[in-house]
Amino acid sequence: MTPEDHRDFTAFKKMLDRVSKPIMMSAESETSEIIRRRLFEWDPTLTLDGKVSLSKEAVQTCKKYADWVKAHRSQVPDWFPVSNAEEAFEATYPFHPMVLSVFDRKWQALPRFQRTRGVLRLLALWVSRAYRENYTGAHEDALIGLGTAPLEDPFFRAAILEQLDEERLEGAITTDISGKNESHAIRLDSDSSAAIKRARLHRKVATVILFESNGGRTHGTYATAQEVRLAVAEPDLDIGNVETVLEALLKDCYFLSAEGTSYKFSLQPNLNKIIADRKTNVPIPEIDERIHAAIEEVFNAGDGLKPTFFPEKSSEIQDIPALSLIVLSPVYRAKDEATLKLLKTMAWEHGTSARTYKSALVWAIADNDTALEGEARTAIAWEKISDEADQLRLDERQRREVTEKIGRGKRDLKEAVWRTYKHIAILDKNNEISMMDLGLIHSSAARNLIEFYLLQLKQKDIITNSVTPNFLVKNWPPAFKEWSTKSVRDAFFASPQFPRLLSPDAVKDTIARGVSNSIIAYVGKTVDGRYDPVYSKKSMRFEDVEISDEMFIVKEPIGTEPHLVSIVVEPGQAQIEPNAPMPFKAKGYDEKGEEIELKNVSWTATGGSINDLGVFQAGPNEGSFTVTAAKGTIIGISLITIREMDIASRKAEIKHILICPGELELCPGETKLLTAKGLDANGQEIRLGKVTWNATGGIIDENGAFSAGPNEGAFKVTVTVGELTSSADVKIEKIRPKWNGEIPHQRWTQFYNRILTKFAVRKGLKLTVTMEISDASKEEIEEMKVTLRELGLNDEIEVR
Secondary structure (H helix, E strand, O other), rough: OHHHHHHHHHHHHHHHHHHHHOOOOHHHHHHHHHHHHHHHHOOOEEEEHHHHOOHHHHHHHHHHHHHHHHHHHOOOOOOOOHHHHHHHHHHOEEEEEEHHHHHHHOOOOOOOOOHHHHHHHHHHHHHHHHHHHHOOOOOOOOOHHHHHOOOOOHHHHHHHHHHHHHOOOOHHHHHHHOOOOOOOOHHHHHHHHHHHHHHHHHHHHHHHHHOOHHHHOOOOOOOOHHHHHHOOOOOOOOOOHHHHHHHHHEEEEEEEEEEEEEEEOOOOOHHHHHHHHHHHOOHHHHHHHHHHHHHHHHHHHOOOOEEOOOOOHHHHOOOOOOOOEOOOOOEEOOHHHHHHHHHHHHHHEEOOOOOOOOHHEEEEEOOOOOOOOHHHHHHHHHHHHHHHHHHHHOOOHHHHHHHHHHHHHHHHHHHHHHHHOOOEEEOOOOOOOEEOOOOOHHHHOOOOOOHHHHHHHHHHHOOOOOOOOOHHOOOOOOOOOOOHHHHHHHHHHHOOOOOEOOOOOHHHEEEEEEHHHHEEEEEEEEOOOOOEEEOOOOOOHHEEEEEOOOOEEEOOOOOOOOOEEEEEEOOOEEEEEOOOEEEEEEEOOOOOOOEEEOOEEEEEOOOOOEOOOEEEEEHHHHHEEEEEEEOOOEEEEEEEEOOOOOOHHOOOOOEEEEEEEOOEEEOOOOOOEEEEEEOOOOOOEOOOOOEEEOOOOEEOOOOEEEEOOOOEEEEEEEEEEEEEEEEEEEEOOOOOOOOOOOOOOOHHHHHHHHHHHOOOOOOOOOHHHHHHHHOOOOHHHHHHHOOOOOOOOOOOOOOO
């Protein structure tokens, strides 16, 4: 109360003490009769036994209350005269019998209790308040019940506290019962069902307990459940609501305690009060640490997939061909724009590089961190109370309750993790982030949370344990004749068009089944392009499949692949002078005798040296020697004789020198072998001896191998023998490839990795991008402009 309220109350009290008359309370029936006559005006006609005469309406009201008591006789105190319930109600009307009896039963032992003036003063204030509320229509009660005591009235509270001789109960009353809008009983009523709210049942029950337990002023005085039921009894009361209300009050009130089915209010704060105080003092870092620990415990409960917890950067997530669960920190909520932005960064980037295995990522995302914070705060607070049990002077019952609360707090925090992480995100078939809301989930839904996620994703065919061999055939890349087993496996984690495999090794089983059922073949490839080994149309074991770039699958039936069986070196025989050069050429043939492409031939020679282009340089010694071309185990041999030409041959006069080829078109850095032939007057070839090569626009060695320089233009290569000279035209020009076309978004990464990266470090690469988006929002366009500016690019975007 305010100081003004105290002054008004003191003046009112002195006035009542001055004008009131002392009376002697006799028997209980006489007490109620005297009180009724002093507080109300009645019909002067008395009953035969000298009591006030009640109206028919009053009698009917008493009967309804009595009928309720009789119908619930096992639920009310044994001392109440149930058989004469009507008479009991009529004897105290308009008060409920419990209003007048409580003072005799529970308050007489109080040292400051005034059985005469004190009771009359309380009841006078009570009746005045009840009259005003009925008159204004605020509340309508057929009887003035114990639960209707106007504790919200500061004058009435002051009168109560005076009789109880304990002003400190003011805080308990206003906190738990009435006197403030946020009082627990008032708040519980406002949040309750219509029936409980209309009856103000929480406030009534709490008020009854205060009166019946006399505020805890005498040891062992409690309000029993039977007394509470009887005190709040009214004709339409659902007795089950009383139990509901008692449970709610015990859960929320700070000064209410219970012993079995007996209750009392007192000055001693209960565990509700202690836990509320402790919860407000739990540091935020400690809460965050507990939340993270609980999340990790829940997600690590299974034996399978091991998650990555709380990454903030894309580099913290591995880029591997295997299913990866990413558990975001609870501060990233599913509906926040910042969360979506983070997901896109993680999906497309791996540090400073592009992410290859985007489809391998599955994100677990919190709906809201409020529940987690509340449960973590509560769990920590109970543990702190346990640590302070001695200082708080907790009794054994409270210590047991604290232990139970600690266990419950851990379970509730675990359940909060399940309820909170109800969203998962993946990359859909359109290469967009797709968010899935799994609804209300709890720990009974599966053995662990990861198992629950996988079950949901399997039901939607997003994740699968295996695929059939026909799936590989159906989704075979058109550009591949042979599909490496590594690329097959990678496709399930890089392409959103493929389902994710729970285990990467499932590809081995699919390949083995495909070979066993003659759907595909499993092969290796030799350096000359032959299939070896070959597993085709025969039983194959899972363990025999190797995932690598060197092993392939091909569709059945396997076509007849040409392979090298022989090499022919041209010329097959030759004669050359000492220290003279001679070019050789190797041709490859298959088993049908048809020429096939021959690359990467290995050249060796005796009697001189030979380079990778097949140009033999004779040594100084005469004799018979060999030139050998080899590819793998297949070889071809040419016989060569080194000797000085006879005098007659030397007399032949060389009239012309012919350079082959006569014209060259090269790109900078390219090398081409030129040869020189000597011709006599009749056009017959004469073997040349030592020749001298010269060139512009590049360099040429003594064997005629010309290497183009870096500059473009028209140049000459000349050969000189004695006084004769011949030349060939050389044009050096850079190759400028230009390509334009539409690239499906599924191929963007491959286009970058397999084409652009080869030229990215060179000067002269110019990449022009034309981008068209059919359904971009204004916000997305602005975001694109910001990103273009950040990259130092033109941010002008044409909008149609």
